[in-house]
Amino acid sequence: xxxxxxxxxxxxxxxxxxxxxxxxxxxxxxxxxxxxxxxxxxxxxxxxxxxxxxxxxxxxxxxxxxxxxxxxxxxxxxxxxxxxxxxxxxxxxxxxxxxxxxxxxxxxxxxxxxxxxxxxxxxxxxxxxxxxxxxxxxxxxxxxxxxxxxxxxxxxxxxxxxxxxxxxxxxxxxxxxxxxxxxxxxxxxxxxxxxxxxxxxxxxxxxxxxxxxxxxxxxxxxxxxxxxxxxxxxxxxxxxxxxxxxxxxxxxxxxxxxxxxxxxxxxxxxxxxxxxxxxxxxxxxxxxxxxxxxxxxxxxxxxxxxxxxxxxxxxxxxxxxxxxxxxxxxxxxxxxxxxxxxxxxxxxxxxxxxxxxxxxxxxxxxxxxxxxxxxxxxxxxxx
Numbered sequence: 430x431x432x433x434x435x436x437x438x439x440x441x442x443x444x445x446x447x448x449x450x451x452x453x454x455x456x457x458x459x460x461x462x463x464x465x466x467x468x469x470x471x472x473x474x475x476x477x478x479x480x481x482x483x484x485x486x487x488x489x490x491x492x493x494x495x496x497x498x499x500x501x502x503x504x505x506x507x508x509x510x511x512x513x514x515x516x517x518x519x520x521x522x523x524x525x526x527x528x529x530x531x532x533x534x535x536x537x538x539x540x541x542x543x544x545x546x547x548x549x550x551x552x553x554x555x556x557x558x559x560x561x562x563x564x565x566x567x568x569x570x571x572x573x574x575x576x577x578x579x580x581x582x583x584x585x586x587x588x589x590x591x592x593x594x595x596x597x598x599x600x601x602x603x604x605x606x607x608x609x610x611x612x613x614x615x616x617x618x619x620x621x622x623x624x625x626x627x628x629x630x631x632x633x634x635x636x637x638x639x640x641x642x643x644x645x646x647x648x649x650x651x652x653x654x655x656x657x658x659x660x661x662x663x664x665x666x667x668x669x670x671x672x673x674x675x676x677x678x679x680x681x682x683x684x685x686x687x688x689x690x691x692x693x694x695x696x697x698x699x700x701x702x703x704x705x706x707x708x709x710x711x712x713x714x715x716x717x718x719x720x721x722x723x724x725x726x727x728x729x730x731x732x733x734x735x736x737x738x739x740x741x742x743x744x745x746x747x748x749x750x751x752x753x754x755x756x757x758x759x760x761x762x763x764x765x766x767x768x769x770x771x772x773x774x775x776x777x778x779x780x781x782x783x784x785x786x787x788x789x790x791x792x793x794x795x796x797x798x799x800x801x802x803x804x805x806x807x808x809x810x811x812x
Contacts, residue, residue: 579603581614585621590649591689594642612638623649658687666707673708673736677729680704700725708732712739 581600584593597618601611616627616635626648627635634640662683667676680703684696691699701722708714713735722728798806 581618583618583620584623584645585619586623586649587621590645608638609636612636612641615641655687655689658683662687662703665703667709669709673729673732676707677704677725680707681725697724701728704728710736 579600581597582593584590584597597611597615600606601614604610606614613636615638619627623645626644630640630644662680665680665683667673677700681700684699684703688696688699701724704725705714705717705728708717713732716735717728717732720728720731722731795802796804796806796809798809
């Protein structure tokens with residue numbers, strides 16, 4: 430009995446000791462967890478404090494930079510204001526002085542301008558004696574006629590003399606040349622065949638502009654060839670490969686050469702009439718005659734539109750197919766039957782002739798269409 434009680438007491442003591450150890454372990458574990466949580470809390474607080482310090486530092490730096498910019502901008506503004514005030518004082522001072530001495534300055538400037546104009550006129554008169562009264566003054570710009578600004582092109586006799594003469598006179602008008610200067614410039618511009626014309630002009634007459642122009646007009650001008658150009662104009666017609674634009678340009682040139690002194694209205698009518706008479710297409714010519722055009726350009730435009738429309742219609746034209754109606758009476762049927770019999774007989778004759786020719790040559794006829802022997806492809810009935 431005693432031994433049993435002793436064993437139960439021992440087991441109870443052992444159980445109590447085990448419970449004590451387990452409770453101590455739980456308390457130790459809870460303590461460690463609490464310490465770890467405290468440590469994490471301290472670390473988080475430290476990190477937040479560092480971030481806050483960094484943010485405060487950045488804000489402080491930005492504020493310092495902004496203050497610095499403001500101070501710098503204020504300094505620039507003050508300097509600009511000082512500069513504006515200084516310039517304003519100077520301008521006010523200058524205005525007062527100008528108002529005080531303005532009349533004297535204007536008189537001095539006017540006097541200098543007059544002296545300069547007199548010197549320019551004197552120099553121009555010395556260089557070009559024939560131009561005393563040809564000194565144009567436009568837009569406060571002085572022009573010295575003795576100085577050459579536009580030089581006429583060279584003339585070798587290949588280009589139209591009337592066109593070159595207009596260019597030369599335009600350059601003379603622009604440069605303010607006199608008759609002697611115009612003759613000199615014209616003689617210097619001659620080359621090739623045109624230069625040989627000087628041999629027919631006396632040396633003392635080469636400075637006379639009218640004499641030089643007359644000699645060149647006689648040699649290269651179209652003034653004395655108007656009848657020749659009139660005859661060419663009457664017989665002029667559009668070439669087989671010539672376009673309407675090219676033909677109209679040549680007609681206009683020939684009319685101008687054939688009638689150099691005719692009025693403008695006559696020239697317009699003659700251009701249109703000669704163009705219509707020389708067009709090679711009869712349909713286009715008839716349409717142009719009905720148009721009653723006033724200028725050559727209108728006739729050319731209408732002709733180009735007509736040709737374009739005609740080409741489009743020609744491409745889109747539908748072929749007409751003639752349908753043969755079947756015969757109704759017996760006579761027509763009999764004639765058709767006889768015609769078919771004759772055609773069959775002719776075909777048989779041609780076939781026999783080909784067979785005989787093939788037999789003479791010692792080879793057999795073979796059709797390349799159906800593959801049979803005895804006939805050729807052109808006589809094949811399956812074709």
